[in-house]
Amino acid sequence: MQxxxxxxxxxxxxxxxxxxxxxxxxxxxxxxxDSPYVSTLLETTTLDLWITVLIEKKFFSIFSFLFGVGFYLFTxxxxQKGERPLRLFCRRLFFLFVFGVFHVLLFPGSILAIYAVIGLGLLPLERLSARATGVWLAVLLASVVGTMMYNVLVLPTKPFMGDAFLIYLMFVTGAYVGKKGWLEPTEAMQTFWKRLFLFLLPIIVVGGIVTFSTFENEVLASWIVALSSIPTAYGYIAGLFLLFNNERISRFFAPVGAVGKMAFTNxxxxxxxxxxxxxLFSLPIVTSKEAVWLACLIYGIELLWSTWYMKRHAI
Structure with missing residues (x-):
């Protein structure tokens, strides 16, 4: 296995x-x-809704998926080198946790320490076969989807599923994809990702439409956002494999890859x-429009400096 x-x-x-x-x-x-942060999730402005439908919970789910893939590749x-993979991975998690604790003290909301703790749940998977890992993943998916559907249809309450469960679900998904050998950019895998994307696309569209149509009902809309985040994240992952496994497209997105290689630093x-x-800009409150242009500004800086750094220090 490569x-x-x-x-x-x-x-x-x-x-x-x-x-x-x-x-x-x-x-x-x-x-x-030091003012309290008020989330814009499920706000009624059009831009807020688009961010909720397309991005909220989806992109950190992709990031979590990649952490699971990284676990598989690292171990x-x-x-293969004859080392002790779990011991080395635990050491990584320890340092990630220590840094994450300091980071969250300065920047509340940081996920680094959370990743380190939840990452411990990956350790039993190292010795499991791809099939056994897939069974565990299916159990996780069935549990969360079943519970969500029950609460949506029978007992409407705010979602029980915190980000921690979604993170672990995507960790396991990433490990499973690695174990199955689905990372290789072969023609067969491109066909697989295309079929998966086309299968999930209608679900993603319906989830978005339902979110838009139910945003006035905070409880129901919260459930829809949580429930749709899983197939949407899977659909994004399939679509991104399709795109980035294309040599021409991959070359165009090389600067984005440079940012990804330095993910921790960035x-x-x-x-x-x-x-x-x-x-610096003395913004009393950051609206969605301001968030977009600030994000583009910050990310543009990261694109430039990451590309510059990677040209001098290849990883």
């Missing part, structure tokens, strides 16, 4: 960072004056630049 570096994964990771940044920018404002590579940098620019 453990080479896949350009498609770096480019997906880089793109996911932009989506995460766009969602996080409004929260950076609260760090400049496989370590095992994730931290987003927080720093976000606070600096919001303070």
């Amino acid at each position: 453990t080479k570096r896949y350009a498609s994964l770096d480019q997906m990771r880089g793109l996911a960072l932009f989506g995460i940044l766009l969602i996080n920018v409004p929260a950076f404002q609260s760090l400049t004056d 496989t590579r370590a095992a 994730y931290v940098l987003q927080h720093v630049l976000g606070v600096i620019f919001i303070a």
Whole structure:
């Protein structure tokens, strides 16, 4: 099994960072004056709704998927070298947790420490076969979808599913995709990703339409957003594999891949630049429009500096 570096994964990771940044920018404002952050999720403006439908929970789900893929590649590579993969991975999680604790003290809402804790749930998968991992993934999917549907149809309450469960679900999905050997950009895999994307596309569209039509009902809309985030994230992943496994498209998105190769650094940098620019522009509140142009500004800087750095320090 190859453990080479896949350009498609770096480019997906880089793109996911932009989506995460766009969602996080409004929260950076609260760090400049210690004011409480009020989420724009399910706000009634058109732009807020589009962000909710297309980006909210979806891009950090892609990022989580890639963490699971990274677990598979890391442990496989370590095992091939005769090293102890779980011990090495635990050491990585420990340092990620320590840094994440310091990071969350400065920037509340940081996911680094959370990733480290939830990442422990990947350890039992290292010795499981692809089939056994797939069974566990199916159990997770059935549990969350079944519970959500029950609450939507029978007992309407706000969603029980926090981000932690979604993160773990996507971790396991990434590990499963790696174990199945679905990372290779072969013609057969391109056909698979195309079929999966076309299968999920109607579900994504229906989920978006329902979200738009139910936004006035906060409880129901919250469930729709949570429920649709899973097939939407899977659909995005399939579509991105289709795009980035195309050699011409992959070359065009090389700068995005540079951002993805330096994902940890760029994730931290987003927080720093976000606070600096919001303070510099003296924004009392960050609207969705301001979040978009601030995210584009910050990400543009990351594209330039990551490309410059990677030309001098190839990874």
